Amino acid sequence: MTQPDIFDDEAPWAEWLPELRLLLEAYSAVVDENAYTDTDEVPSKAMRSYLRMATYYPGRAFRASREILDVLKYGLDEADVASNLASMAPMITPPGRTREDCLIAMLPHLAAFTEGGEVAETAIPETSWEWRELLPNLSNLLGGSFHQDVEAPHDDVLDEWVAAGTGADGADFEIVAVAREVDELRELCPDEGCLDHAVVELGCGLMPPDGLTYTQWMDHIAKRLRSHIEEVGYEPPIGRNPAYPPHDKRSAAQLG
Numbered sequence: 001m002t003q004p005d006i007f008d009d010e011a012p013w014a015e016w017l018p019e020l021r022l023l024l025e026a027y028s029a030v031v032d033e034n035a036y037t038d039t040d041e042v043p044s045k046a047m048r049s050y051l052r053m054a055t056y057y058p059g060r061a062f063r064a065s066r067e068i069l070d071v072l073k074y075g076l077d078e079a080d081v082a083s084n085l086a087s088m089a090p091m092i093t094p095p096g097r098t099r100e101d102c103l104i105a106m107l108p109h110l111a112a113f114t115e116g117g118e119v120a121e122t123a124i125p126e127t128s129w130e131w132r133e134l135l136p137n138l139s140n141l142l143g144g145s146f147h148q149d150v151e152a153p154h155d156d157v158l159d160e161w162v163a164a165g166t167g168a169d170g171a172d173f174e175i176v177a178v179a180r181e182v183d184e185l186r187e188l189c190p191d192e193g194c195l196d197h198a199v200v201e202l203g204c205g206l207m208p209p210d211g212l213t214y215t216q217w218m219d220h221i222a223k224r225l226r227s228h229i230e231e232v233g234y235e236p237p238i239g240r241n242p243a244y245p246p247h248d249k250r251s252a253a254q255l256g
Contacts, residue, residue: 028089029129143203177243
């Protein structure tokens, strides 16, 4: 799970501008001055990515708009605002545009998304941020276990990850989610070039095992994970699926 429950204002870790933080992370995934290019008519690549992910979180874009308006009302140089922004991804603005200009340019697209029923045009993810938000459990596996410093055989790495995620309290829901997300990745990327790019964007630092393509490797991972789930007699958790944050629509889907 990559995101906190951003709507839980009573949580001990709750912050003032949680959605703005996530929005700026979406923009930081686009290279420097190419990020903040929103116009009144055309959303930037970063905004398109953000809105596609916002479809999974009812009310998310509205909250982002509200936080932007709060920041603009108090001013970016106000002490509390400046302190919060200093801990977020930096806003690298294009020549001739201020940070205020860039925040204001986001508002029409956030409003149009909210007023239009929180629907975005589907597309293959355009940034590493979007890939990791779309497939958070797979990203956790690839980025956390298959990093460039790993020297063990790929299957041993996978088995170690599976073993670490099981036990008395059980975390097999995450294993099920990874297998499902591999299927989603394969649907998004039917060709090898797209899949190669996506796996890297998801944080993987290793090539496939010798003799396997990325397609074959991803299918192999999903097969091994499903074999484990079958062996342990997996039962979906009662209530919300903890593989995703509580306000993510995907948490309402029981993955079996």
